[in-house]
Amino acid sequence: MLINADFSRPVILAPHQYQWVPSPQNGVERIMLDRIGAEKARATSIVRYAPASVFPRHLHPRGEEILVLDGTFSEGGVDYPAGWYLRNPPGSSHQPSSGEGAVIFVKLRQMPSHEQRHVRIDTRDPANWRVEQGREVCPLFADGAEQVTLQRLAPHEALLADADGGLELLVLEGDVIAQQQFCARCAWMRLPAGALPAIVAGARGATVYLKTRHLAATTLKG
Structure with a gap:
């Protein structure tokens, strides 16, 4: 399949x-x-x-x-x-x-x-969150192949994530605009390595699951 x-x-x-x-x-x-x-x-x-x-x-x-x-x-x-x-x-x-x-x-x-x-x-424990470059971030996992975080975006804030190794995002709260598409809660996206991630939070802001770098060496195709 x-x-x-x-x-x-x-x-x-x-x-x-x-x-x-x-x-x-x-x-x-x-x-x-x-x-x-x-x-x-x-x-x-x-x-x-x-x-x-x-x-x-x-x-x-x-x-x-x-x-x-x-x-x-x-x-x-x-x-x-x-x-x-x-x-x-x-x-x-x-x-x-x-x-x-x-x-x-x-x-x-x-x-x-x-x-x-x-x-x-537990991502709902405030102790697991920190501020990085003015944004609230909950680090989940990182190694040489991938980085996984939750991030809280302010209303109309651009994500500005590094997409050199690809990007995957799940909207947990609020909404985002991605590639000119409206993405509500539970919307999911996967952008390939090198893609420009034009992702901006909506008027209510957004909380997102974000995984980066993991698609750099992915060659699986169907």
Whole structure:
């Protein structure tokens, strides 16, 4: 299965374009944002857990990155309400579930094999935010291959992110204008390396998930 698999092309998806697709597990659905492969795929998705849903324990050979958008996501007997960022390295395994239901942003099989860090960050804790060049930023992860943050943009503020290695963005609050398109909450975009990221917050400002540098060496195409 190939969905938005040409990483040399920009992709901007608005929520009204999304389609929920059932997963093999009852009570778990996903919106496929990009995907290369069948059930065991390199994939970026928004996943919805119905209340009292449980996914069987499974392995993540190339890692998993999660941002909890709504509800409460659980794994290993620990609950992670909306706002938590989780990073499970290659070779890790877990049994995810949700008692009350949850919506999560998920990236699968996109980590280098040498990554070893488990990351757990509550992005709603003010202590995890800092001011960088006048903007509030919550650092989530950084290494030589990628940088992941949450950023709060003031009304009409330009993002001005480094796009040399590509850029991926999910709107968490407010809205942005990107490539002359209006992008409301939960809009997702992926801009290739070298693209000029003309992204500006709307009149209400915006909070965004931002990943940069990770597409520089990506050659997967479909």
